[in-house]
Amino acid sequence: MLKLFKEGDCISEKKHTHHGKSSSKFIDAEEVLTKSGVKEGDIFLDAGCGDGYISLAASKFVGESGNIYAADIYEDSIESLKQEIQKQGINNISPLVADITSRIPIANNEVDLCLMANVFHGFVENNELKESISEIVRVLKPDGIFALLEFKKIENSPGPSLSVRVEPDEALNLLKKYGFEQVNLEDVGKYHYLLLLKLNK
Ligand SMILES: C[S@@+](CC[C@H](N)C(=O)[O-])C[C@H]1O[C@@H](n2cnc3c(N)ncnc32)[C@H](O)[C@@H]1O
Secondary structure, rough: OEEEEEEEOEEEEOOOOOOOOOOOOEEEEEEEHHHHHHHHHHEHHHHHOOOOOOHHHHHHHHOOOOEEEEEEEHHHHHHHHHHHHHOOOOOOOOEEEOOOOOOOOOOOOOOEEEEOOHHHHHHHHHOOOOHHHOOOOOOOOEEEEEEEEEEEOOOOOOOOHHOOOOOOOOOHHHHHHOOEEEEEEEEEOOOOEEEEEEOOO
C-alpha cells in the first residue's frame, strides 16, 4: 500500500519508490546541470531519473560524444521517457529499468558524473544506503563526481515531510563512509541544495 506525501514524494510501506513523480515544476534542469559541471563527452548517470526531464536536458550538455544512462525502477517512467526520446530524435540517452539497490546494468568505473536527484532521502529513510551507494561507487570512474540534489528543510515547501529530509552535513557524513569527500555545495532554486562529491579511491 502506498502512503502519499506532498508533491515530489511517495513512499511505500517497505520500500520508497516515488512512482512517477517529477520535480520539473520547481527545479531548473539547466541550473542543476551547469552547477554539476557536466561537459561534452561525459558518461552521465541519472540515478532514479523519474520522467527523465533532467536527462533530456543533459543530452545537449554531453553532446554526440557523450552518453546518458537514465535509470529508474519504475517501468512506466522509463517507457514514457523512451517515447519522449523518440519524439525529440535524441540518440545519446540509454533508458534503463534498474533497481539502484540491486544492480545497475553499467560496467565498473564507467561513469564520469552521477546525479541523484530527490532519491537519496528515501534510501536513508529505508536503510538502503549501503546497497545503493555501493552501486554508485562501483559504476563511477575513480575521478568521477557524485552530484546529490536534495530538498532543503524548509517549512511548507514542495517535497517529502521535513522529518525525512537530509541536511547537507548529514548527507556528507553518511557518504564519507563510502569514500566520498565534498567538492562543492550550492543552492539550486529556492528549495534544493546540490552537494558535489568525489571519491577518495
Ligand atoms: C521523487 S522521484 C525523483 C525523480 C527525478 N529524479 C526528479 O527529481 O524529478 C524518485 C525516483 O526514484 C525512483 N526510485 C526509487 N527507488 C529506486 C530504486 N531502488 N532504483 C531505481 N529508482 C528508484 C522512483 O521510481 C522515482 O522515479
